[in-house]
Amino acid sequence: MKPNAAAAARALRMLGPFLGLVCIIAVFTAIDCLQAHREMRDPTYLTAANFVNVSNQTVIVAIAAFGMTMVIVSAGIDLGAGSVIALAGVVVALVLRGSDDSGALARWPVLLPLAAAAAGVLAGGTAGLANGLLITRLGVVPFIITLGMMGIARGCAKMAAGNQRIEAPTGWVGEIMATPPDPAWYGVSWGVWLMAALAVLTALAMRYTVFGRHVFAIGSNEATARLCGVAVPRVKLAVYTLHGLYTGIAGVMMFSTLEVGDPSVAVGKELDIIAAVVIGGGSLAGGEGSILGTIIGAYIMSFLRSGCTTIGLQNYWTEIFIGASIVIAVAIDKLRRARRA
Amino acid sequence: MNAGAPAAAPLLEARDVAKSFGSTRALDGVSFDVAAGEVHALVGENGAGKSTLVKILSGAHAADRGRMELLGAPYRPAGPLDARRRGVAMIYQELSLVPHLTVEENIMLGREAHRFGIVRKAEHLARVRDALALLGHADIRPSAPVRELSAGAQQIVEAARALAFEARIIIFDEPTSSLTPEDARRLFGAIRTLRDRGAGIVYISHFLEEIAAIADRVTVLRDGRSVGSGRVRETSIDRIIELMVGRKVAELYPRIPRTCGEVVLAADALSGLALPRGASFTLRRGQILGIAGLVGAGRTELLRALFGLDPIRDGWVTVRAAVLGKTAPRDMTDRGVGFLSEDRKGEGLAVRLSIEDNLTLSRLRPYTRLGWLSLSRRRAAAREWVDRLAIRARDACQDVADLSGGNQQKVAFARLLHQQADILLLDEPTRGIDVASKAELYRLIGALAARGAAIIFVSSYLPELFGVCDTLAVMARGRLSAAEPVAAWTPERVMACATGGTA
Numbered sequence: 001m002k003p004n005a006a007a008a009a010r011a012l013r014m015l016g017p018f019l020g021l022v023c024i025i026a027v028f029t030a031i032d033c034l035q036a037h038r039e040m041r042d043p044t045y046l047t048a049a050n051f052v053n054v055s056n057q058t059v060i061v062a063i064a065a066f067g068m069t070m071v072i073v074s075a076g077i078d079l080g081a082g083s084v085i086a087l088a089g090v091v092v093a094l095v096l097r098g099s100d101d102s103g104a105l106a107r108w109p110v111l112l113p114l115a116a117a118a119a120g121v122l123a124g125g126t127a128g129l130a131n132g133l134l135i136t137r138l139g140v141v142p143f144i145i146t147l148g149m150m151g152i153a154r155g156c157a158k159m160a161a162g163n164q165r166i167e168a169p170t171g172w173v174g175e176i177m178a179t180p181p182d183p184a185w186y187g188v189s190w191g192v193w194l195m196a197a198l199a200v201l202t203a204l205a206m207r208y209t210v211f212g213r214h215v216f217a218i219g220s221n222e223a224t225a226r227l228c229g230v231a232v233p234r235v236k237l238a239v240y241t242l243h244g245l246y247t248g249i250a251g252v253m254m255f256s257t258l259e260v261g262d263p264s265v266a267v268g269k270e271l272d273i274i275a276a277v278v279i280g281g282g283s284l285a286g287g288e289g290s291i292l293g294t295i296i297g298a299y300i301m302s303f304l305r306s307g308c309t310t311i312g313l314q315n316y317w318t319e320i321f322i323g324a325s326i327v328i329a330v331a332i333d334k335l336r337r338a339r340r341a
Numbered sequence: 342m343n344a345g346a347p348a349a350a351p352l353l354e355a356r357d358v359a360k361s362f363g364s365t366r367a368l369d370g371v372s373f374d375v376a377a378g379e380v381h382a383l384v385g386e387n388g389a390g391k392s393t394l395v396k397i398l399s400g401a402h403a404a405d406r407g408r409m410e411l412l413g414a415p416y417r418p419a420g421p422l423d424a425r426r427r428g429v430a431m432i433y434q435e436l437s438l439v440p441h442l443t444v445e446e447n448i449m450l451g452r453e454a455h456r457f458g459i460v461r462k463a464e465h466l467a468r469v470r471d472a473l474a475l476l477g478h479a480d481i482r483p484s485a486p487v488r489e490l491s492a493g494a495q496q497i498v499e500a501a502r503a504l505a506f507e508a509r510i511i512i513f514d515e516p517t518s519s520l521t522p523e524d525a526r527r528l529f530g531a532i533r534t535l536r537d538r539g540a541g542i543v544y545i546s547h548f549l550e551e552i553a554a555i556a557d558r559v560t561v562l563r564d565g566r567s568v569g570s571g572r573v574r575e576t577s578i579d580r581i582i583e584l585m586v587g588r589k590v591a592e593l594y595p596r597i598p599r600t601c602g603e604v605v606l607a608a609d610a611l612s613g614l615a616l617p618r619g620a621s622f623t624l625r626r627g628q629i630l631g632i633a634g635l636v637g638a639g640r641t642e643l644l645r646a647l648f649g650l651d652p653i654r655d656g657w658v659t660v661r662a663a664v665l666g667k668t669a670p671r672d673m674t675d676r677g678v679g680f681l682s683e684d685r686k687g688e689g690l691a692v693r694l695s696i697e698d699n700l701t702l703s704r705l706r707p708y709t710r711l712g713w714l715s716l717s718r719r720r721a722a723a724r725e726w727v728d729r730l731a732i733r734a735r736d737a738c739q740d741v742a743d744l745s746g747g748n749q750q751k752v753a754f755a756r757l758l759h760q761q762a763d764i765l766l767l768d769e770p771t772r773g774i775d776v777a778s779k780a781e782l783y784r785l786i787g788a789l790a791a792r793g794a795a796i797i798f799v800s801s802y803l804p805e806l807f808g809v810c811d812t813l814a815v816m817a818r819g820r821l822s823a824a825e826p827v828a829a830w831t832p833e834r835v836m837a838c839a840t841g842g843t844a
Contacts, residue, residue: 210453220441229451287441
């Protein structure tokens, strides 16, 4: 075989989710065009404007899912991501409100929102670090630890917010998810560009760094990784902390979208995030998963949602379709593998 | 054969090493050494202490007593990783490769060359290609995922890992047990290359012909002691066997007179999904049919297809009067067939449940009334079985995980007897248990046959097949030879048959 056969095999693995995405877009576009024709209007689904919207709706799930991809590749899981997103959003709002009250925001209109965003990201990172420490020090499975974190982070968010939504001036943080963006030639919002940049960065890190290899090795066979001298606890700690930081970034995006700090937002979001990874070819048994697959997975869910809305289906259909897409994605992957074996 | 001193100063030397697990003395003062540029074979029956010894050498266990020296300096590895760093690499029976990573990634795992955390792939590839080429395997692609390689190629990758990091001592633990003869031949080539480059090789194997082919020296372990060592050229295989067994074969394999009755189980051109391929045999009451063959030949698959754990693609199974084209475990259990899995901990027993749970799992009906279990009656019955098979346990409610391997196997046996099976399919029933427990199991199997049970005995250990069975058939690549009386076979002919030659 040629030396780049492995690269070809990887590309082939991406083909499944990618074809799924293409099929979904094709089906909804067809229905949308039919309806548009009948109602004598222009189609709205496959348009630049809708792509901008769908991308915006993908940002939060996708960014958190990049971290989740690392976690799942290392044979871990994080059930607390939704709560941590809410916590990070609340932290951003608190810092902005505090600085506004003291008049500091008016004096440093660039620096202070930056500090607020950094605080939100750090809140996520802290939760991730706590997860990582508990998982590696106690040796308790990630499922349990992060199930606990789901409650703890949610409770902390509510406590910090005094059990209500926090109204705060958003500063430029509110611009991140704004469409159309300023300047308009950006096309999509800053948040979407940030998502793309993080995707490239994370994908490269997973492939070309020692850290990335060690994450795959741990997920594939932890005992062997240990035997070969991989610092398993340190790598896991880094994985969960990084994932926490990504979740924190997703929380900042959440604040930017809502323009308030809401401690009760993103309930169940962790399941969307995990679904994005799994639809994109990640295996909960570890050792498999890719950033490209994950972003396709996140887009599949967003395009499904948008499609159902466009053609006027009830919300419950959206839920059924997204649920089915998870099962179908995994079933196809399993079938393909059985045939190869 | 006591001389056995190496020509050169030893690279690694262990003196008077002892190790106990609970009350079991696994190693009782063994001395062992290996020099640069030699292959030192370690032989002995299962449970003789070979694995314990090499685990101590490779840092997986700490010795209770004794000294070790590596290149003249005291050596007491903190763990396998520490041993590896100091140049002692162990190549495990269960391969220690990461299945999802590529050959290159596996070989370099844990010692990546990098700049600011970014892997220097070109440097990796050069080293990996060099190592594979040196072993005569430039055909293995560094970019191939390891799980897509054959078992033989995976062994080569492990050897390449040892070579790439200039391991001075490389321990092979039964490396050929799952290899084809061709792969084994290529592995031997690789081992000779490593040896000629000055590595000290420790080689464990059950196959004595292999030892004659590859080893320079041999040490025989029995019951945790070294009972002899010497140059392979000056030692006959017969002498090694004598040292290994250390007792008259007749004592180990008691014969109870028995007579064969009518045919109770037969297979006619039975084929599974991949293995077996067209296997046929007949089994009578009171008969023990041994099936020999290499690991992966399809023996386990044959038993699983018979019992209904794997689908039958083609052919027939006859159980007493019933001719079946399809089998299911539930149905076979009802027909009095019992299956003992080779994977005792993974499949054969629910090790985290108690003895009584395990023993009665396959037949709870005697203890139920209207769907409710009578725990007291069940416990009484379980206690009876514990006594009858002399299972050494505190009580019937003890967890199976706490028992020794031999006693666990007795629990698995007791379950078959409890479910009133009289056609027994035994897959490697003595794997991983000590010699004394083996002798008890042989006696038990003989007694069952004398009482009219029909037994298929699959084993990779020829002496026990010759000692226990009435007739013997050999499986190779899914095909089963005709069964012939044990007396008509010789070990050489069985091996020839098993390795694909003809009988």
